[in-house]
Amino acid sequence: MLKPSISFKAHHANEKEEMQALIVRFAGYIVEVQALEQRNTALPAELTALHSRYKGSPTGIGEEYELKFKEVWELIEVLTNEKGAADIERGYLEEEVEVWRLKVEEELALKEELLKKLHDEEVAELRKQIEYSKMTAELDGDRPDLAVASRSVQEAEKWYKSKFDTLKEHAGKHEEHMKTMKDEITTFHNKVTELQSQIDQLEDMDGVIAQMEPQLCETKLEMTKYPQDYQELLHIKLQLDVEITTYRKLLEEEEQRNTAHCGDITPRVGRLLNLFKNDL
Structure with missing residues (x-):
């Protein structure tokens, strides 16, 4: 009578150990599946962020840098051309002013010399006439000739003054x-000074852009890696999906096998399996 009792206890102990081992295995499966599901849940967000970063930021930064660099160079070229044209125009004006200055100085010198010569000649002629008139007056006592000579001197001085005023007016216009x-x-x-200042500022900006070029190249290089990272993450996600599906099938098969093996003797195993499945 003791043997059946011992055999039953031994069988019961074996079932208990088997159930505990099964529970441990299921618990391991559940932990691993939960970790895979958490990883799988996080992957779409990572893929979305990476995809957004790939399609947005780096390309935008690269295009923005290139567009700004192009605009600055175009503006520098325009301002340089304007400065060159202004320098040429200024050179023409300076040459024209110098020509006019020399021409005016030469004309003034010639007119002054001519007026001085005419004045000297007229004064000399008038003096001769006055001397002659004096001599005539002394000889003939003819006073009206002296009056005529005096009027001639006054008219000559008036004419000289008029010519000199005309010359001054002409010089004033020049x-x-x-x-x-x-x-x-x-x-x-x-x-030209303003344009040069703008060119200097643009050259400074060009220097800043030149300093940013290594960063731009680095960004472009990093941008070329994004598609590969995206594909790797997508591949990992697909692998995790396959592994999760496999683990689910294994759990279901294990549940069916243990249900068929234990029958009604181990209903707690079924309840535990359902409990762990619900945790999944």
């Missing part, structure tokens, strides 16, 4: 024209 030309030169000079 000076006004020269002043206008100088003002234009000053305006062009200021414009």
